[in-house]
Amino acid sequence: MSADRLNFALHSGGLTLPDGPIALFGAQIEDASADIDLPRCDVIQTFRPTYETWGRYASRVLTAPEGPYAGAIVTTSRARDLTEARVAQAVKSAPNGLIVVNGAKTDGVEPIIKALKKRYELLGQVSKAHGKCIWFQADSPLTDWELPAMACNPQGDYTAPGVFSADGADPASQALAAALPDKIKGAVGDLGAGWGWLSREILKRDGVKALHAVEAEKTALDCAEANLNDPRVRFHWADATTWMSPQMLDAVVMNPPFHTGRKADPDLGKAFIRSAAKNLAPQGQLWLVANRHLPYEPTLTELFREVKEIGGDNRFKILNAARPSRLRS
Numbered sequence: 001m002s003a004d005r006l007n008f009a010l011h012s013g014g015l016t017l018p019d020g021p022i023a024l025f026g027a028q029i030e031d032a033s034a035d036i037d038l039p040r041c042d043v044i045q046t047f048r049p050t051y052e053t054w055g056r057y058a059s060r061v062l063t064a065p066e067g068p069y070a071g072a073i074v075t076t077s078r079a080r081d082l083t084e085a086r087v088a089q090a091v092k093s094a095p096n097g098l099i100v101v102n103g104a105k106t107d108g109v110e111p112i113i114k115a116l117k118k119r120y121e122l123l124g125q126v127s128k129a130h131g132k133c134i135w136f137q138a139d140s141p142l143t144d145w146e147l148p149a150m151a152c153n154p155q156g157d158y159t160a161p162g163v164f165s166a167d168g169a170d171p172a173s174q175a176l177a178a179a180l181p182d183k184i185k186g187a188v189g190d191l192g193a194g195w196g197w198l199s200r201e202i203l204k205r206d207g208v209k210a211l212h213a214v215e216a217e218k219t220a221l222d223c224a225e226a227n228l229n230d231p232r233v234r235f236h237w238a239d240a241t242t243w244m245s246p247q248m249l250d251a252v253v254m255n256p257p258f259h260t261g262r263k264a265d266p267d268l269g270k271a272f273i274r275s276a277a278k279n280l281a282p283q284g285q286l287w288l289v290a291n292r293h294l295p296y297e298p299t300l301t302e303l304f305r306e307v308k309e310i311g312g313d314n315r316f317k318i319l320n321a322a323r324p325s326r327l328r329s
């Protein structure tokens with residue numbers, strides 16, 4: 001766990017955090033158990049559920065650094081460009097400060113360290129818990145690792161480092177859009193809207209009067225706002241599993257996530273289904289796409305009176321569920 005590694009660096013590896021404010025970039029909730037003085041830390045976090053949970057531990061949780069900081073601790077991400085952007089942000093917001101980079105091997109910490117060694121003199125390094133933690137002084141800028149908050153992909157859509165399917169439409173979402181009937185109308189929800197590809201397909205239907213794009217990752221939602229220039233859309237930076245729609249929905253269309261971090265987590269998709277059922281009107285319908293092996297049918301049949309598979313292939317299945325049980329009074 002990254003907190004164990006950080007504690008090892010602090011207690012046995014010679015790492016001393018400087019006095020003054022510290023920024024934590026990409027810290028996960030487990031890191032709250034590290035021996036760091038949380039009251040002087042700003043937690044920089046854009047994923048809504050993690051942002052909310054951090055609010056219980058840290059005095060300030062922000063979506064962007066305010067700085068200047070005396071130091072920063074960067075947790076690596078699986079997406080290399082996102083890790084680079086975080087380190088560059090850390091260097092920028094803690095000029096001359098102490099930068100700590102902490103990550104698992106499976107999150108690509110080693111190539112990042114290799115690249116950093118060419119630019120900075122490492123002040124220390126530890127290996128622990130299948131990962132590494134290094135620290136250096138931010139004595140020169142890292143401008144070539146800085147990335148704009150969003151940029152156009154080859155198809156001309158705005159996406160950001162680390163967001164789902166940044167290079168172009170996801171094949172599962174494409175399969176869902178192809179199977180979606182034209183008749184969808186009224187108030188529609190897209191739970192886990194990402195940068196907005198599926199939402200745009202839904203909006204091609206004139207009968208759609210309102211579209212609620214619900215997304216936990218703020219950087220993705222900001223891209224959706226840039227991509228969907230349509231007055232029918234309302235953007236919600238929210239955890240879709242607890243989100244309460246401001247109106248009962250006639251339809252929910254979604255490609256729910258099935259990973260929490262690196263771990264496959266079918267319970268997350270099931271929580272999305274429960275949220276869809278809760279937010280749908282009595283005659284409302286759900287359309288969703290899922291990897292074929294994901295066991296969503298028992299949850300659907302528990303929560304909806306009619307469930308059918310309307311398409312798919314050996315990789316995906318497209319499921320349609322109608323008439324939810326009343327979960328919301």
Ligand SMILES: C[S@@+](CC[C@H](N)C(=O)[O-])C[C@H]1O[C@@H](n2cnc3c(N)ncnc32)[C@H](O)[C@@H]1O
Nearest residue numbers: 164173192193194198215216217239240255257
């Ligand atoms: C499989 S992607 C689908 C994205 C988009 N709808 C598309 O079709 O390209 C699932 C999305 O759900 C988001 N997500 C994950 N957990 C979430 C949560 N608890 N609440 C809302 N969105 C979440 C992810 O950030 C990701 O953008």
